Amino acid sequence: MERGTCKRIYCNHQKRIEIMEKEFIKLIKTTLNSDYIGDDCAYLKDLGIVISQDSLVENIHFLRNKITPWQLGWKTANVNISDICASGAEPKYMTVALSLPKDITPEFIEEFYNGLKAACQGVEIVGGDITGAEKIFISATVIGKTAGRNISSRSNAQIGQKIVVSGIHGSSAAGLKLLLNNQLDPKKLIKTHLEPVAQREISTLIAKTQTTPYAMMDTSDGLMDALSQIAEGSGVQMYVDFDKIPFDEEIKIFPNWRDLILFGGEDYQLVATVDTPPAGAIVIGEVLAGKGVKLNGKEFSNDLIEQKLYKHL
Amino acid sequence: MERGTCKRIYCNHQKRIEIMEKEFIKLIKTTLNSDYIGDDCAYLKDLGIVISQDSLVENIHFLRNKITPWQLGWKTANVNISDICASGAEPKYMTVALSLPKDITPEFIEEFYNGLKAACQGVEIVGGDITGAEKIFISATVIGKTAGRNISSRSNAQIGQKIVVSGIHGSSAAGLKLLLNNQLDPKKLIKTHLEPVAQREISTLIAKTQTTPYAMMDTSDGLMDALSQIAEGSGVQMYVDFDKIPFDEEIKIFPNWRDLILFGGEDYQLVATVDTPPAGAIVIGEVLAGKGVKLNGKEFSNDLIEQKLYKHL
Numbered sequence: 287m288e289r290g291t292c293k294r295i296y297c298n299h300q301k302r303i304e305i306m307e308k309e310f311i312k313l314i315k316t317t318l319n320s321d322y323i324g325d326d327c328a329y330l331k332d333l334g335i336v337i338s339q340d341s342l343v344e345n346i347h348f349l350r351n352k353i354t355p356w357q358l359g360w361k362t363a364n365v366n367i368s369d370i371c372a373s374g375a376e377p378k379y380m381t382v383a384l385s386l387p388k389d390i391t392p393e394f395i396e397e398f399y400n401g402l403k404a405a406c407q408g409v410e411i412v413g414g415d416i417t418g419a420e421k422i423f424i425s426a427t428v429i430g431k432t433a434g435r436n437i438s439s440r441s442n443a444q445i446g447q448k449i450v451v452s453g454i455h456g457s458s459a460a461g462l463k464l465l466l467n468n469q470l471d472p473k474k475l476i477k478t479h480l481e482p483v484a485q486r487e488i489s490t491l492i493a494k495t496q497t498t499p500y501a502m503m504d505t506s507d508g509l510m511d512a513l514s515q516i517a518e519g520s521g522v523q524m525y526v527d528f529d530k531i532p533f534d535e536e537i538k539i540f541p542n543w544r545d546l547i548l549f550g551g552e553d554y555q556l557v558a559t560v561d562t563p564p565a566g567a568i569v570i571g572e573v574l575a576g577k578g579v580k581l582n583g584k585e586f587s588n589d590l591i592e593q594k595l596y597k598h599l
Numbered sequence: 600m601e602r603g604t605c606k607r608i609y610c611n612h613q614k615r616i617e618i619m620e621k622e623f624i625k626l627i628k629t630t631l632n633s634d635y636i637g638d639d640c641a642y643l644k645d646l647g648i649v650i651s652q653d654s655l656v657e658n659i660h661f662l663r664n665k666i667t668p669w670q671l672g673w674k675t676a677n678v679n680i681s682d683i684c685a686s687g688a689e690p691k692y693m694t695v696a697l698s699l700p701k702d703i704t705p706e707f708i709e710e711f712y713n714g715l716k717a718a719c720q721g722v723e724i725v726g727g728d729i730t731g732a733e734k735i736f737i738s739a740t741v742i743g744k745t746a747g748r749n750i751s752s753r754s755n756a757q758i759g760q761k762i763v764v765s766g767i768h769g770s771s772a773a774g775l776k777l778l779l780n781n782q783l784d785p786k787k788l789i790k791t792h793l794e795p796v797a798q799r800e801i802s803t804l805i806a807k808t809q810t811t812p813y814a815m816m817d818t819s820d821g822l823m824d825a826l827s828q829i830a831e832g833s834g835v836q837m838y839v840d841f842d843k844i845p846f847d848e849e850i851k852i853f854p855n856w857r858d859l860i861l862f863g864g865e866d867y868q869l870v871a872t873v874d875t876p877p878a879g880a881i882v883i884g885e886v887l888a889g890k891g892v893k894l895n896g897k898e899f900s901n902d903l904i905e906q907k908l909y910k911h912l
Binding site: 309310311313314317327328330333334337338339340341343345346347378379381382383385386392396399400403411412413414415416417418419420421423425427431 | 699729
């Protein structure tokens with residue numbers, strides 16, 4: 287057992303986060319006698335890699351009649367590559383396990399893999415498994431190389447660092463709302479939900495230029511959730527100016543658009559704490575002494591953020 | 600894309616193998632424009648690792664009322680570690696993605712992880728994912744280190760090599776039959792099915808002592824299936840003497856015990872073609888010029904073996 291050479295992760299990337307599942311994660315950590323702080327990836331230093339595994343389950347993460355097979359392949363790749371981007375490593379290899387009901391057609395498989403391949407761009411699909419199931423179940427594992435890169439940890443945030451994001455928030459959750467309301471416009475919001483793009487470029491830039499430790503996460507479970515996890519992991523307060531968080535004006539069609547930005551999730555952007563904000567990153571706040579997230583002067587404890595997440599989802 | 604540095608795999612490890620799924624695997628290979636011959640693991644030479652991902656799906660690979668959570672954890676670990684053993688690499692790290700219905704209890708999780716941990720022995724569980732689902736879905740990824748070891752490929756069999764197995768065949772399939780008939784004895788057969796043991800010792804011995812290329816597979820999908828895959832991958836004939844295949848006399852309670860040995864699967868033993876049979880390995884035949892499997896003088900084409908597998912399962 288090479289304790290200390292890796293970080294354990296039990297992350298929960300799904301729309302319907304349930305208290306039971308968070309409890310299960312704690313229980314698993316106890317059962318495994320692990321006190322590592324979780325990151326999006328496990329960092330296996332002896333191998334020079336990070337590894338991450340994420341699943342997409344029919345009727346939990348997607349509805350078969352709301353996403354095309356191509357989009358499902360695209361999203362599977364990006365969701366998993368995004369975890370590697372959060373570590374700062376270079377996404378390199380992927381395995382994909384598919385469990386499929388009997389009514390899945392060869393066309394579905396072909397389109398799924400076309401979407402997967404289109405999204406991979408330099409990540410090689412090296413294997414996997416295919417089995418039967420009553421519902422579609424997809425689990426992908428991605429390996430990233432760490433050579434020449436500064437690897438993040440959510441426990442790395444330091445007081446005085448700037449908090450940066452890679453792009454706009456709220457569009458994916460708005461797109462999901464539109465889909466569930468059977469609305470077709472604005473198309474770009476729906477597209478953000480169905481065809482997310484992992485932020486490889488800015489991840490590489492940060493990992494190659496930061497000379498000091500930094501925290502980084504993707505915002506798959508919501509921006510506030512990521513901020514809260516970094517605050518907890520690093521024992522700091524994340525001070526954020528809401529007005530600096532970039533978003534698409536079109537989401538204002540929803541009265542709760544502010545909640546979509548903060549708690550919506552699935553934008554697959556990155557949030558990081560860095561000493562030197564790189565070009566292209568948007569500064570939204572600063573790391574302070576304290577705990578939790580402080581948003582425009584209002585303090586959000588981790589518990590309050592969890593409650594808001596549940597309420598929103 | 601690092602074509603040539605790895606082997607692609609799309610293996611099918613499940614009881615109810617279906618023609619459609621084998622067709623899907625071919626389709627995936629075409630879509631990915633890959634002509635690599637599949638192995639149980641993908642060999643990523645630049646990283647010095649092999650990687651394998653396998654899934655266990657409720658009502659497909661197991662019935663919740665026929666296996667304890669501890670056994671399910673144990674089996675998950677061994678099924679996945681077995682793939683690494685087939686490559687000859689040293690099993691090292693595991694990630695586990697669990698998707699669970701709402702009625703799963705904390706006790707289930709605890710016992711599952713206790714079983715997983717008990718089976719891991721030197722393999723560190725470094726992460727994974729936990730989500731909701733309508734049925735239990737488990738997908739594990741295992742990484743093995745290749746340093747200092749001769750790594751197998753099913754395309755490596757050479758004419759003149761001996762065919763060896765690591766142990767007895769047929770017990771797991773017999774155990775499954777007993778379980779499905781609600782019989783409780785003989786207990787050791789049922790145990791072989793519910794608590795398989797990956798053959799790490801003999802895998803290590805072969806990988807560390809063979810100085811020439813060798814083929815090796817686990818017999819999760821049946822001994823004949825593995826023999827047939829090696830024959831096809833290597834362009835050779837696998838000549839086997841049925842009387843030399845070790846089995847437990849107790850399986851003779853089933854009239855079709857010979858079929859259980861040949862086509863039963865899930866024994867998680869290893870079959871290899873080697874120049875120098877190591878201590879503990881049982882020689883069951885020899886690699887000849889030709890194709891398919893020849894059993895006591897009778898030739899089995901790959902198609903015939905597939906038909907027999909379907910008929911049996």
